[in-house]
Amino acid sequence: MRARRTPWWQFVAAIALGLLAGVGVAAWAERYGQSLIGAPWFVSAIFAALGVLVLVLAIQVHKYATTDPKRRPHTFINPTRALYTLVLAKALGLAGAALAGYYLGQILMSLAHAEADYYSQAILECAVAAVICVADMVIGIVGEWLCQLPPTEGPEHPKLKAERQRRGVAPATAKLRAKHE
Template identity: 60%
Template sequence: MMARRTPWWYYVAALMIGAAFGVAIVKTAEVTGLSLLGAPWIVAVVLVLLGVIVLIFALQVHQYAITDPAKRRSWINPTKAVYTLVSAKALGLAGAGLVGWYLGQLLLCLPHFEASYYREVIIQCAVNAVVCLADMVVGIVGEWLCQLPPSEGPENPNLKRKWRRSQRTASAGAV
């Protein structure tokens, strides 16, 4: 299986889609009078814990991947490594979408800062936006940490250089 890095524009698209939905929810709340804005504080706590767990697993996978096979003292389950990679990708994209969601709400609630309800929503959205931005960064870094070094197969850059050198010396010796 060949996993590819998530393109940068996926994060931008998720952020913009999240912002559009955040703006839409504020407009809906203003029209209907429903209390749909902000988020409970437990959301920030859960998102922080999720980011920490994904980062710990990504660091374990990275440590295993960079350790010389002859010096490895432990073995890592390949399924755990793949799940960690998928979790890091999902955390990065979900973090980007949620940053947009909370920023969209925050920006439309700023003009109503005097009202205590909106002040609380602005504080909740600001805290959650910062936490989600951190989760997005953890997801991107975690995805990078889960990269494997190139194998000793034909795509390895070191083998390609060795092959080119051997071709040059062979052609120089044939002349």
């Protein structure tokens, strides 16, 4: 399986969509008198715990993938577990971006009413949640990087390419083509 890094524009799009959703929900709640803004404290705690969990798993995968096979500890990281860690990191990064935008949108819509206790409490809750979500987005991006496998020692390895160029040796297929022309 070949996994690719999440492009930067997907994080920007997630933040923008989250911002629109947060503004929309806050406007709807204000118009109809609903209490939909804010974020309970346990939600922020869960987001923080998820970020720490993904970071710990990604560090374990990175440590295992970059250690020399002869010197690896006896613990074995299942490839499925490594893949799930990568998927978790990708999901955490995109969800963190979308939720950060969502909470920022709620903050923007609530600033006009900041003098009221309800809105000031909601702004504080959303600010804490937004900071944690931004941290989760960063952890997701870093976790994706940590889950990269180092290049194998095949013909495409950067060390071998540089060595061939230094010696002026072309790959075997290029030599064969030159002989047949």
